[in-house]
Amino acid sequence: MLEARIKKTFRGFSLNIELNAGNETMALLGASGAGKTMTLKCLAGIERPDSGRIAVDGQVWFDSESKICLSPQERSTGLLFQNYALFPNMTVLQNLVCGLRRETPRKEREKEARRLLERFCLTGLEHHLPSQLSGGQQQRVALARCLARKPKLLLLDEPFAALDTHLRWQLEQELGDTLDMFAGTTLYVTHDREETLRLCGRVCVVQAGRSQSATPVWEWYHQPATRSAAHLAGFENIFSAKLGNDGRVHLPDVGISMEYPEKEAEAAAFRASSVRLGERQEEFAVSCRIVRSTEQELIVSPLQHPTSLIRALPDNRYSVGDVVWLNVPRTKIIWLKKEEAACLPQR
Amino acid sequence: MDWFPLLNSLRVASIATVITFLLGIWAANGITRLPRALKGVLDCILTLPLVLPPTVVGFFLLKTISPKAALGGFLLDSFGWKLTMTWYSAIFATTIVAFPLMYRTARGAFEQLSPEWEACAATMGLSRRFIFWKIKMPNCRAGLLAGTVLSFARALGEYGATSMVTGYIPGRTATIATTVYQLWREGNDTLAYRWVMIDLAISMIVLIAVNLLEKRGGRQYAGSAN
Numbered sequence: 001m002l003e004a005r006i007k008k009t010f011r012g013f014s015l016n017i018e019l020n021a022g023n024e025t026m027a028l029l030g031a032s033g034a035g036k037t038m039t040l041k042c043l044a045g046i047e048r049p050d051s052g053r054i055a056v057d058g059q060v061w062f063d064s065e066s067k068i069c070l071s072p073q074e075r076s077t078g079l080l081f082q083n084y085a086l087f088p089n090m091t092v093l094q095n096l097v098c099g100l101r102r103e104t105p106r107k108e109r110e111k112e113a114r115r116l117l118e119r120f121c122l123t124g125l126e127h128h129l130p131s132q133l134s135g136g137q138q139q140r141v142a143l144a145r146c147l148a149r150k151p152k153l154l155l156l157d158e159p160f161a162a163l164d165t166h167l168r169w170q171l172e173q174e175l176g177d178t179l180d181m182f183a184g185t186t187l188y189v190t191h192d193r194e195e196t197l198r199l200c201g202r203v204c205v206v207q208a209g210r211s212q213s214a215t216p217v218w219e220w221y222h223q224p225a226t227r228s229a230a231h232l233a234g235f236e237n238i239f240s241a242k243l244g245n246d247g248r249v250h251l252p253d254v255g256i257s258m259e260y261p262e263k264e265a266e267a268a269a270f271r272a273s274s275v276r277l278g279e280r281q282e283e284f285a286v287s288c289r290i291v292r293s294t295e296q297e298l299i300v301s302p303l304q305h306p307t308s309l310i311r312a313l314p315d316n317r318y319s320v321g322d323v324v325w326l327n328v329p330r331t332k333i334i335w336l337k338k339e340e341a342a343c344l345p346q347r
Numbered sequence: 348m349d350w351f352p353l354l355n356s357l358r359v360a361s362i363a364t365v366i367t368f369l370l371g372i373w374a375a376n377g378i379t380r381l382p383r384a385l386k387g388v389l390d391c392i393l394t395l396p397l398v399l400p401p402t403v404v405g406f407f408l409l410k411t412i413s414p415k416a417a418l419g420g421f422l423l424d425s426f427g428w429k430l431t432m433t434w435y436s437a438i439f440a441t442t443i444v445a446f447p448l449m450y451r452t453a454r455g456a457f458e459q460l461s462p463e464w465e466a467c468a469a470t471m472g473l474s475r476r477f478i479f480w481k482i483k484m485p486n487c488r489a490g491l492l493a494g495t496v497l498s499f500a501r502a503l504g505e506y507g508a509t510s511m512v513t514g515y516i517p518g519r520t521a522t523i524a525t526t527v528y529q530l531w532r533e534g535n536d537t538l539a540y541r542w543v544m545i546d547l548a549i550s551m552i553v554l555i556a557v558n559l560l561e562k563r564g565g566r567q568y569a570g571s572a573n
Contacts, residue, residue: 072469085463089485
């Protein structure tokens with residue numbers, strides 16, 4: 001169980017994070033530079049927030065009001081960096097022994113380390129140096145080392161960023177199994193949609209240093225609340241919306257207008273797969289020209305707004321230059337609310 | 348031939364190297380934790396002996412530890428310690444002049460370490476002392492050794508500050524550097540050449556050692572950088 005409020009200003013950037021997570025795997029999802037890694041560092045105690053409160057399982061780790069700030073050593077976190085941060089001068093076994101509590105006698109620790117080796121399919125590699133391991137093996141060692149102390153909070157910082165794409169899937173399954181067995185809270189920092197969908201139960205989108213309220217993965221994926229959440233969920237088409245005097249909402253860049261769906265829609269999003277192209281005009285249709293056609297997608301542009309680009313699925317009936325009607329079923333349009341203002345540093 | 352200058356030089360340089368090794372690493376490790384402004388000022392001061400003419404260092408030293416100076420006079424009066432014009436006076440001079448080399452090389456080595464190792468180690472509950480001895484030091488080994496050898500070389504070659512605080516007393520304070528100068532003044536070229544050759548030989552050995560260490564440093568735990 002994690003409850004955290006973190007405020008921190010650094011180098012003209014300000015972080016304002018609120019997290020509440022149970023014993024689950026929660027994604028901290030955001031573009032690079034959104035402040036995700038800094039959040040992890042604050043939770044682990046490597047960086048000190050300016051103000052806020054961090055409590056895990058009811059135990060306070062940081063509280064600016066009552067001046068509590070536990071050192072990283074006193075907290076109970078397992079931190080997995082992108083590059084794993086294995087100690088290069090130590091063998092796999094020594095790295096693992098380091099991760100175990102020092103109170104236990106050395107013999108016990110070695111035994112425990114060997115159990116971990118077995119559990120993470122590393123038997124036979126105990127005397128290898130990290131530089132002699134493959135990327136996947138390094139990740140397993142790092143993960144084993146993180147979990148060795150049985151932390152209450154597991155912090156994973158883009159664990160697959162350093163791996164080749166073709167290695168990821170297999171390792172993702174392994175990590176998924178490990179996370180299922182882990183009893184505490186896991187925060188999974190990533191900007192990858194697929195990893196989030198496969199490994200996490202809930203999502204907290206972080207945008208420009210600010211956290212949005214956490215939602216279940218399916219909700220974020222199908223009904224994202226904000227522009228940044230929609231981007232991260234892979235909505236290819238996102239257009240600003242404006243409320244007209246006629247009580248209808250307009251997408252000026254596309255040239256569609258329709259009845260107002262709900263209050264405070266700042267933008268509309270729809271997937272490429274929701275776009276229907278045809279010769280027949282339907283309810284919300286715009287006349288478009290095909291501007292680009294690839295194996296992966298078709299890019300069309302409204303005749304009235306040639307600078308706007310709309311992405312659709314590939315369609316071999318049409319080729320570049322053709323003019324077609326573009327329809328988006330109303331139910332497939334997601335209305336996005338205004339992003340909470342990116343907080344600027346207070347001076 | 349009187350071998351005293353060689354032995355004295357080696358003795359002075361070795362002791363000075365041990366002191367700079369400890370002080371340099373201590374300063375380089377400590378400075379990373381200081382606030383930025385203080386770090387800049389302190390870094391300047393610690394590097395100063397590298398750019399100052401050694402005679403300026405010698406001048407300051409004399410103004411501090413000579414029997415006529417306040418501290419030097421006090422030490423002589425209360426404990427009978429005479430800190431100038433003895434063989435060990437050269438230790439003070441060479442330590443100060445060689446210090447920046449050790450300090451800067453050590454700092455460079457520490458800065459190249461991934462900060463994530465320290466962060467990770469801390470979350471694993473490892474103490475600062477453990478992190479320093481078992482993670483930082485071993486991973487900086489090549490850099491620290493190179494710094495040590497450089498400091499030794501610098502200490503061995505020190506002339507300006509040394510000659511000011513030790514003078515030239517044959518058989519008591521003479522080092523290779525001061526001997527060469529003295530021999531040249533006396534016009535004793537044969538002997539001067541001999542000392543020059545000895546000094547050249549030592550310097551070559553030291554430089555080769557530095558190069559070897561640097562090459563090995565690059566290979567150490569190869570591949571871990573990615």
